[in-house]
Amino acid sequence: MPILPPARAGDPVAAIDTPALVVDLDAFERNLDLMANAVRGSGLALRPHAKSHKCVEIAQAQVERGAIGICCQKVAEAEVFVAAGVRDVLVTNEIVGTGKLRRLATLAHRATLGVLVDDAGNVAELSAAAAGAGTTLDVLVEVDVGAHRCGVPPGEPVAQLAVAIAAAPGLRLRGIHAYHGAAQHLRTPAERRDAIAGAVRAAAASKAAIQAAGLRCAVVTGAGTGTWQEERDSGVYTELQPGSYVFMDADYGRNALAADQHHFEHSLFVLATVMSVAVPAQAVVDAGLKALAFDSGPPLVYGAAGLEFTKASDEHGVLDVAAAARPPRLGDRLWLVPGHCDPTVNLHDWIVGVRGGTVECVWPVAARGALG
Amino acid sequence: MPILPPARAGDPVAAIDTPALVVDLDAFERNLDLMANAVRGSGLALRPHAKSHKCVEIAQAQVERGAIGICCQKVAEAEVFVAAGVRDVLVTNEIVGTGKLRRLATLAHRATLGVLVDDAGNVAELSAAAAGAGTTLDVLVEVDVGAHRCGVPPGEPVAQLAVAIAAAPGLRLRGIHAYHGAAQHLRTPAERRDAIAGAVRAAAASKAAIQAAGLRCAVVTGAGTGTWQEERDSGVYTELQPGSYVFMDADYGRNALAADQHHFEHSLFVLATVMSVAVPAQAVVDAGLKALAFDSGPPLVYGAAGLEFTKASDEHGVLDVAAAARPPRLGDRLWLVPGHCDPTVNLHDWIVGVRGGTVECVWPVAARGALG
Numbered sequence: 001m002p003i004l005p006p007a008r009a010g011d012p013v014a015a016i017d018t019p020a021l022v023v024d025l026d027a028f029e030r031n032l033d034l035m036a037n038a039v040r041g042s043g044l045a046l047r048p049h050a051k052s053h054k055c056v057e058i059a060q061a062q063v064e065r066g067a068i069g070i071c072c073q074k075v076a077e078a079e080v081f082v083a084a085g086v087r088d089v090l091v092t093n094e095i096v097g098t099g100k101l102r103r104l105a106t107l108a109h110r111a112t113l114g115v116l117v118d119d120a121g122n123v124a125e126l127s128a129a130a131a132g133a134g135t136t137l138d139v140l141v142e143v144d145v146g147a148h149r150c151g152v153p154p155g156e157p158v159a160q161l162a163v164a165i166a167a168a169p170g171l172r173l174r175g176i177h178a179y180h181g182a183a184q185h186l187r188t189p190a191e192r193r194d195a196i197a198g199a200v201r202a203a204a205a206s207k208a209a210i211q212a213a214g215l216r217c218a219v220v221t222g223a224g225t226g227t228w229q230e231e232r233d234s235g236v237y238t239e240l241q242p243g244s245y246v247f248m249d250a251d252y253g254r255n256a257l258a259a260d261q262h263h264f265e266h267s268l269f270v271l272a273t274v275m276s277v278a279v280p281a282q283a284v285v286d287a288g289l290k291a292l293a294f295d296s297g298p299p300l301v302y303g304a305a306g307l308e309f310t311k312a313s314d315e316h317g318v319l320d321v322a323a324a325a326r327p328p329r330l331g332d333r334l335w336l337v338p339g340h341c342d343p344t345v346n347l348h349d350w351i352v353g354v355r356g357g358t359v360e361c362v363w364p365v366a367a368r369g370a371l372g
Numbered sequence: 373m374p375i376l377p378p379a380r381a382g383d384p385v386a387a388i389d390t391p392a393l394v395v396d397l398d399a400f401e402r403n404l405d406l407m408a409n410a411v412r413g414s415g416l417a418l419r420p421h422a423k424s425h426k427c428v429e430i431a432q433a434q435v436e437r438g439a440i441g442i443c444c445q446k447v448a449e450a451e452v453f454v455a456a457g458v459r460d461v462l463v464t465n466e467i468v469g470t471g472k473l474r475r476l477a478t479l480a481h482r483a484t485l486g487v488l489v490d491d492a493g494n495v496a497e498l499s500a501a502a503a504g505a506g507t508t509l510d511v512l513v514e515v516d517v518g519a520h521r522c523g524v525p526p527g528e529p530v531a532q533l534a535v536a537i538a539a540a541p542g543l544r545l546r547g548i549h550a551y552h553g554a555a556q557h558l559r560t561p562a563e564r565r566d567a568i569a570g571a572v573r574a575a576a577a578s579k580a581a582i583q584a585a586g587l588r589c590a591v592v593t594g595a596g597t598g599t600w601q602e603e604r605d606s607g608v609y610t611e612l613q614p615g616s617y618v619f620m621d622a623d624y625g626r627n628a629l630a631a632d633q634h635h636f637e638h639s640l641f642v643l644a645t646v647m648s649v650a651v652p653a654q655a656v657v658d659a660g661l662k663a664l665a666f667d668s669g670p671p672l673v674y675g676a677a678g679l680e681f682t683k684a685s686d687e688h689g690v691l692d693v694a695a696a697a698r699p700p701r702l703g704d705r706l707w708l709v710p711g712h713c714d715p716t717v718n719l720h721d722w723i724v725g726v727r728g729g730t731v732e733c734v735w736p737v738a739a740r741g742a743l744g
Contacts, residue, residue: 003448003741017471017744051686073687076375093687096647096658096703099389118650119702142650149688150648150656181685275468276522278490278514284522286468289715291743295661295684312667313553314423314714315445315465316521330491331468342686343661346719349741368741369375369721371663372389 003349011359018273018333019287021348021365025355027267028246029061034262035228035245036065042232047071047090047221049243052342054367055351056084058246069112071241075104076370082111084366090114090221092177092241094122094142094150100372101125105133105170114138116177118152123164123171130170138174139165140219143206145199147181154202159209166215175219176210178203179241184226185251185296189258196230204236225252229261249341251296266337269302270344271352272317274332283319283328287336288312293343299336304328309336375721383731390645390705391659393720393737397727399639400618401433406634407600407617408437414604419443419462419593421615424714426739427723428456430618441484443613447476448742454483456738462486462593464549464613466494466514466522472744473497477505477542486510488549490524495536495543502542510546511537512591515578517571519553526574531581538587547591548582550575551613556598557623557668561630568602576608597624601633621713623668638709641674642716643724644689646704655691655700659708660684665715671708676700681708 006020016022039046048062049071059070059081069088072078078089088111095104095115107113108130117123117139130137141161144151152158158176165173183195203220210217221239223231225248231237244252247268257263270292272285289312292299299317301307306325311318317336321327328334338344345351346368353361378392388394411418420434421443431442431453441460444450450461466488467476479485480502489495489511502509513533516523524530530548537545555567575592582589593611595603597620603609616624619640629635642664644657661684664671671689673679678697683690689708693699700706710716717723718740725733 003743006744015471018469019743094647096645097390099387118648121702144651148651148654149685149690150650152650273468275466276490278522278524279516279520282520287743289665289667289712290718293661294667313521318521330493340661346662347741348743369719371375371391371659371720372378 005350005362007352007359007362009359009361013354013357013359016271016352016359018271019291020271020352021345021350022269022271022352022354024267024269025353025360027265031246031248031264031267032061032065034264035242038262039232039240040066044232044237045239047239047241049092049241050077050081050367052243052345053246054345054365054370055363056081056366057363059086074370074372075100076372077367078107078113079103080367080370082107086111088112092116092179094118096122101129102132105129105135105137108133108135108137112138114140114174116140116142117161117165118142118150120161120164123161123168127168127170136170136172139171140174140177140221141165142177143202145178145180145202145222146183146195147179149181154206155209158206159213162210162215163213173215175217175221176203176206177221178206178237179222179224180227181224184224185255186226187254188256189261192227193230196227200234200236207236225264226255244341247341249296250300250337250339253337266302268338268341270299270336270338272334272336274328274330274334277328277330281321283307283321285317285319285334286315288316289314291347292317292336292338293340293347295343296340299338302335302337304334307334377722377734379724379731379734381731381733385726385729385731388643388724388731390643391663392643392724393717393722394641394643394724394726396639396641397725397732399637403618403620403636403639404433404437406636407614410634411604411612412438416604416609417611419611419613421464421613422449422453422739424615424717425618426717426737426742427735428453428738429735431458446742446744447472448744449739450479450485451475452739452742454479458483460484464488464551466490468494473501474504477501477507477509480505480507480509484510486512486546488512488514489533489537490514490522492533492536495533495540499540499542508542508544511543512546512549512593513537514549515574517550517552517574517594518555518567519551521553527577527581530578531585534582534587535585545587547589547593548575548578549593550578550609551594551596552599553596556596557627558598559626560628561633564599565602568599568606572606572608579608597636598627616713619713621668622672622709622711638674640710640713642671642708642710644706644708646700646702646706649700649702653693655679655693657689657691657706658687660688661686663719664689664708664710665712665719667715668712671710674707674709676706679706
């Protein structure tokens, strides 16, 4: 049984069934334009990360504004976007295992497909998969520029993998992936600047090591919504891959910004309904762990002073109501700004786009649950 | 584009694409039998909670073993199970809003449908919806027996709502809902026993108040996987609604059990693949926040001493590898016991059932994402 959309185009906002994932289209489009304009003319390419939205219509809106393609994290995500017509996808992840690599290599018949490596054995596996499918895969070496998750250390280890890639049939060495995930949520501009300065040095050293091996390093890709201006202005990066800027979740909202840094707006909400007010000084909404991600803290209650989302269980969210606040009534609808947009979007089958009090569009979250 | 199953019946376990939600069918069936046998002959009814598994095949296996029906939390879940043939569903939640109530009341044409109330205004809404649909809804008063989430205080406030329900056309007063969610994960048997003793007193006082108002309180329902033996033996409860016992997640596994308490087995796993070993003393798997719930802590790495799941990002899980442990290799597959089963199941479209090294069945998680 498919999950039915919580609204139809033309419905008033008041008719949206809850809980629902809702996008304020005006704010969303301003976010898209702000990023596109800030990268245009810089000489860098914009390749937004589609793991944040998992939505074909949003990827298309990004490409229409000049993005050269998108990033994905999973082969199954790439399959969704290529099927929808996206012609250039970078899987910003290591892909392991014969079955998955066969799918990845096959997909390269229909789009430019890139992938990361941080292991020499994986280079051989990738090459065999490309040979089997009769395609060519773009390959980038993942460099550990500070996040200490995946990636080889900067410099010589990067060059060694680059040499192996360049020598492997079916693979095309494109450059390096130098994403500093841990830097994105450092709270002050100075902390983020320092962290990215280190990433830039690591990326530059890695590029130099590849060139010293007689190879070309055309692409240096990375950056997220927290730091993209640093990478843009680094003189080393060639491509930016922010994702969350389209939505701006509560956690990114906690980053302090310098005067010259761009402000994105909250455009993504989980619309929820008050379903119980029986316990004094609290209100319970119909959105809990299955409608919102809590890894980066609870959602903010938008435009409702004195209401604090304090506790979630599977299907319930408990809000503390301050003594001075107007107590919510049964049936009241609240707009929640998710703590973390990516895993919140992945809980929903539909994104409801609203403008001026009316539902304008309902987009499938086409790559929701595309885990493999 | 539908999410394809990660395996097919007959595949060897080694062929399951990862990350995948996998059930060990032997352990799962022992769990089902253990609960069914422990309730049979007690005079109580077993109405397992389907919010844990969201799977029609599992609900059917429960009914085949004597369950009188199931619990759901959402109207959209109830719609899935009623469409699949389940004939008795209790929505253990307050349902608010004209649209949702219309759906709930309409569903009562095809099954016995129960719902909770903790608000007099909601009683009138429910009655209007039943009248509109031409059906009768079973209604239970939710009593706050200690969780302080939804529900009215025990005793007289319960009786007042019961009187309103009994007088409302289209509604049939069935009794009270007295679930103590906060007690389920208290770690010692004594703490859980004390908490449920309080819930039993609250339930008994509420039942007495209803009877003192000249009404019948046929059903006293509640209990979960952490405390069900207490409610079973209370002399007050008539119906038990445990859910997680079918899977036994890592968090329930942390409950200490008394000698006379039943041990359920871990039957649910997220099967993951090691995709990076580039950073020393750690391994990265392909399952993160979008494949596992972390609200009750990280997953356990099953049967792999010295590996600890320490950090998750959207699509990555980072494992610390102890100095004495055998270091995982790229492509190794690990069995992760989810911290919390309910929201983990909700992240997956398929449950892969395995026995003796072979995939025996692949069940859709039919009510995954049924939020509304």
